[in-house]
Structures are given as structure tokens and as C-alpha cells.
Amino acid sequence: MNAQPAASLFINGQPVEGQGDALPVFYPYTGQEIASLREASGAQVAEACKVAAEAQVEWAAMAPVERGRVLSRAAAIIRERNEELSRLETLDTGKPIQETLVADWESGAAALEYFGGLAATVTGQMIPLGRDWAYTIREPLGVCVGIGAWNYPSQIACWKAAPALAMGNAMVFKPSEETPLGALKLAEILIEAGLPAGVFNVVQGRGAVGAALVTDPHVAKVSLTGSVPTGQKVYAAAAAGMRHVTMELGGKSPLIIFDDANLDDAVGAAILANFYSSGQICSNGTRVFVQSGIRDAFLEKLTARLAAIRIGDPLDPDTQHGPIVSPAQAARIRAAITAGEQEGARLVAGGVGEGAFIPPTVFADATDQMTLATDEIFGPVMTTLAFDTEEEVIRRANATGFGLAAGVFTQDLTRAHRMIARLEAGTCWINAYNLTPVEMPFGGVKLSGIGRENSAAAIEHYSQLKTVYVGMGGVDAPY
Numbered sequence: 001m002n003a004q005p006a007a008s009l010f011i012n013g014q015p016v017e018g019q020g021d022a023l024p025v026f027y028p029y030t031g032q033e034i035a036s037l038r039e040a041s042g043a044q045v046a047e048a049c050k051v052a053a054e055a056q057v058e059w060a061a062m063a064p065v066e067r068g069r070v071l072s073r074a075a076a077i078i079r080e081r082n083e084e085l086s087r088l089e090t091l092d093t094g095k096p097i098q099e100t101l102v103a104d105w106e107s108g109a110a111a112l113e114y115f116g117g118l119a120a121t122v123t124g125q126m127i128p129l130g131r132d133w134a135y136t137i138r139e140p141l142g143v144c145v146g147i148g149a150w151n152y153p154s155q156i157a158c159w160k161a162a163p164a165l166a167m168g169n170a171m172v173f174k175p176s177e178e179t180p181l182g183a184l185k186l187a188e189i190l191i192e193a194g195l196p197a198g199v200f201n202v203v204q205g206r207g208a209v210g211a212a213l214v215t216d217p218h219v220a221k222v223s224l225t226g227s228v229p230t231g232q233k234v235y236a237a238a239a240a241g242m243r244h245v246t247m248e249l250g251g252k253s254p255l256i257i258f259d260d261a262n263l264d265d266a267v268g269a270a271i272l273a274n275f276y277s278s279g280q281i282c283s284n285g286t287r288v289f290v291q292s293g294i295r296d297a298f299l300e301k302l303t304a305r306l307a308a309i310r311i312g313d314p315l316d317p318d319t320q321h322g323p324i325v326s327p328a329q330a331a332r333i334r335a336a337i338t339a340g341e342q343e344g345a346r347l348v349a350g351g352v353g354e355g356a357f358i359p360p361t362v363f364a365d366a367t368d369q370m371t372l373a374t375d376e377i378f379g380p381v382m383t384t385l386a387f388d389t390e391e392e393v394i395r396r397a398n399a400t401g402f403g404l405a406a407g408v409f410t411q412d413l414t415r416a417h418r419m420i421a422r423l424e425a426g427t428c429w430i431n432a433y434n435l436t437p438v439e440m441p442f443g444g445v446k447l448s449g450i451g452r453e454n455s456a457a458a459i460e461h462y463s464q465l466k467t468v469y470v471g472m473g474g475v476d477a478p479y
């Protein structure tokens with residue numbers, strides 16, 4: 001298997017070889033090296049930001065409808081090539097092809113399509129002031145840096161590029177060092193769709209390359225998808241230059257299931273909330289609060305459904321559960337499972353697995369204080385917690401520093417809305433979980449982040465207002 005790209009980086013409309021350290025890419029299923037990349041050197045990071053700053057001027061001067069057309073064309077190209085792109089995504093991430101065909105590039109195409117359409121609708125305000133008046137112009141920020149996590153590499157690249165480019169910004173994107181391939185394809189596709197050279201650039205590298213991007217003098221904004229500790233470092237570094245930030249960080253989200261819920265739907269949602277993409281999803285509902293009366297029935301239905309899951313070769317269209325992205329991440333997840341057992345939680349399904357695979361794992365009889373219930377694991381590990389009353393479960397659900405997402409399952413819709421109003425989470429679902437259509441704002445509160453991706457809300461995070469006061473008469477100076 002070979003997924004070697006033309007070159008490691010993409011700068012000024014061209015593939016460019018990196019001049020930094022070696023960056024091998026491994027197929028998580030076999031451990032085989034499928035591409036040998038190189039990181040960007042410091043000089044290449046600076047070059048990418050400079051090129052972006054120059055290209056941004058021309059791009060911002062284009063009519064928004066023309067910019068939108070480029071993004072729409074890119075969306076169409078992605079959809080035409082979805083099969084080939086999804087295969088590459090599976091090689092890069094190890095996620096089952098049945099997932100990547102529908103959830104990765106397709107979601108990226110939806111973002112390009114959505115923001116392509118929105119570009120021309122963004123207008124300012126006219127503010128009457130009597131004789132005088134004022135108006136506002138929504139202007140691009142300039143050069144935006146995007147830094148991605150490894151779980152949805154191509155989707156993350158598109159979710160950041162689409163609103164940034166729609167508003168007339170340029171972008172330098174650094175994918176995760178674990179999954180560097182998809183962003184290079186996006187760069188090629190955007191050029192093919194008519195994007196001027198230099199408006200979207202890709203540099204590769206580990207954390208130090210990301211850190212160099214954040215403080216480059218050309219950079220006006222940083223959008224990061226990653227863990228809370230990285231977010232804290234990036235936010236602090238961005239603050240020195242008063243740069244804008246969007247932070248899409250981790251979570252330990254509650255999924256609350258009341259005893260009047262449709263149990264089959266609730267079990268299905270708990271599965272989607274914990275095991276899709278082998279559990280490597282930031283918004284996962286990993287603390288599943290189940291009302292005491294239905295706890296046994298819930299666990300029985302859940303374990304029966306998990307017993308039927310097909311685990312294996314991610315390129316096999318029948319496979320439903322693939323490997324973990326890297327041996328290091330698998331080791332971290334295994335340590336969390338072992339700690340859970342040592343702390344006294346009851347393992348009712350799964351376990352540490354073997355090699356690259358960790359099966360869907362479920363713990364019962366856990367307490368809120370166990371690390372299983374406090375720490376983000378970012379793997380296929382569900383912790384179920386029993387509760388009795390609404391008041392109690394709200395308090396326990398909110399007793400975390402995270403605030404990315406939350407879900408409520410109940411047939412009592414008054415209760416559902418009452419609960420949601422009090423849950424400290426940026427993205428909530430009622431009788432659903434983990435659905436993130438582009439039309440809907442997505443993001444977290446508390447430690448889980450700042451700003452929102454997707455929807456019209458993202459426009460504000462990739463632009464700034466200029467206010468213009470227009471004097472229509474004489475100037476009355478006091479002396």
C-alpha cells in the first residue's frame with residue numbers, strides 16, 4: 001500500500017517538499033508505512049504565512065459570489081471523487097470505509113457548499129443618526145491558521161477552510177502529524193476549483209510547527225481542533241499578538257437517559273455516542289447517565305447489540321469498528337480501561353483488546369469520582385452511571401470542567417427542554433446524538449472551547465467589523 005503524495009507541503013499553489021524532520025505515515029490497521037513525509041522547516045512556515053498574506057489581498061478583492069463559486073466547485077469535485085478520497089481517509093486514520101464514505105469528505109463538501117452559498121449574502125448595516133449616518137463593513141481578518149486533530153482530518157480542514165475562505169481570508173493549515181494526507185488533497189482540489197495560488201496552504205509537522213504558525217507575524221487568527229492542554233497553550237500564545245481564536249477542544253459529555261425514553265433509540269444513541277470512529281470523537285457522550293429503573297434493561301439491550309458488531313479490516317465495506325489511530329493512543333486507552341477496573345467499576349462488555357483493536361467497552365457501577373468518569377479517554381469506552389432524579393443528574397452532569405456536548409433521552413419534551421436549559425454544554429441533542437449538520441453551530445463552553453464552527457455563526461469568527469461614520473453636514477468645532 002502506498003499513499004505517497006507529490007510532496008509533503010503545499011505552498012503557493014504547488015506541492016513543495018518539507019525541509020524539516022522526517023514524518024512517516026502509518027496505516028493503523030497494519031502498521032505499514034504508507035507515506036514518508038517531512039515536516040516544514042521554520043523558514044517554510046514563515047514562507048507559507050508570507051505567501052498567504054500576499055494572496056489574501058487579491059482573494060479578498062474578488063466579488064463574494066465569485067469566491068463562493070470556487071468553494072461550490074470544490075464541493076462538487078470532492079463528491080465526484082468521494083470513493084477515492086474516502087479510501088485515502090481510511091488509510092490515514094484507520095476508520096472503516098463505511099464511515100469515511102459518508103461522514104468525512106462528505107461533511108467537508110457540505111461545509112464548502114454551505115459557505116460557498118453564504119459568501120454573497122454577508123452584508124453590513126446602515127445605521128441612521130439623524131442628519132449623519134454610519135455603516136458597517138464585515139471584513140476578512142487576513143491570514144488564518146488552522147490546526148487539526150487526527151480523528152476527522154479532512155472534515156476538520158474543510159470546516160476551517162470553508163468559512164475562512166468564504167469571507168476572503170487566506171489559510172495556512174497544519175493537519176495532525178498522525179493524519180497528514182487529506183489536507184494535501186483539499187489544497188489540490190481548491191486549486192482545481194479555481195482558488196488563486198497561495199490562498200490555501202498546507203504545512204506539516206508536530207506541535208513545534210503548530211507553535212511557530214501561531215506566533216507568525218502575518219497571522220491574524222488561529223482555529224485549533226485538539227485537546228484542552230494544547231488549546232490552553234495555543235490560546236495563550238495567540239493572546240500575545242491579540243490574535244482571534246476558535247478553540248474546538250475535548251469533552252466528557254453527559255448522555256442522560258430517563259426511564260420513559262424509547263429504549264431501543266436510547267441504546268442506539270449511546271452506541272453512536274461512544275463507538276463510532278472507534279470512540280475517537282470529541283463530542284462523545286462518554287458519561288451515560290441511566291435512570292435506575294431501566295438500568296438493567298439498558299445494559300442488557302446494549303450488550304446484546306454490541307455482541308453483533310463486526311470488527312476488522314477497515315477497507316472491508318462490512319467492517320463497523322476499526323483500529324485505533326496509533327499504538328500510542330491505543331496504549332493510553334488501555335491504561336484508562338485498566339484503571340477503571342482497578343478503581344472498581346464493573347466491565348460489562350469489551351476490554352483492552354489486542355494489537356491495534358480495542359472493542360466497544362462498557363463499564364457499569366461506576367462513580368462520578370473514578371477517572372473513567374472524569375478524564376477524556378478518546379477511545380471506545382463508555383461509562384454508565386445510575387441516577388434517580390432530574391435535579392441530581394443535572395448537578396452531576398455539570399460537575400466537570402468540560403462543556404462540549406450533552407444529550408437527553410425522554411418522551412417528556414417539557415422535561416427535555418427544562419434539562420437542556422440547565423446543562424452546561426455548547427452543543428445539545430434531544431432524542432438524538434452526535435449529529436452535526438453544517439447548518440447548526442457546533443462548539444463548546446467552559447474548557448471545551450471558544451467560538452463556533454459551521455452555520456452562519458462561523459462567519460463572525462472569520463471576519464471583523466469596520467464601522468464608518470459619515471458626516472453629511474458641516475463640522476461644529478468648539479474653538
Ligand SMILES: NC(=O)C1=CN([C@@H]2O[C@H](COP(=O)(O)OP(=O)(O)OC[C@H]3O[C@@H](n4cnc5c(N)ncnc54)[C@H](O)[C@@H]3O)[C@@H](O)[C@H]2O)C=CC1
Pocket residue numbers: 147148149150151152174175176177205206207208209210211212214225226227228229230231233234247248249250251281282283376378404444449
Ligand atoms: N471540539 C472538537 O471539535 C474536537 C476536539 N477534538 C479533541 O482533540 C483531541 C485529540 O486530538 P489530538 O490530535 O490528540 O490533539 P492534540 O491537542 O494533541 O493536537 C492537536 C493539534 O495541535 C497541534 N499542536 C500540539 N501542540 C501544539 C502547540 N504547542 N502549538 C500549536 N499546535 C500544537 C498538534 O500537532 C495537532 O495538529 C481530543 O482532546 C479531542 O477531544 C478532536 C476532534 C474534534
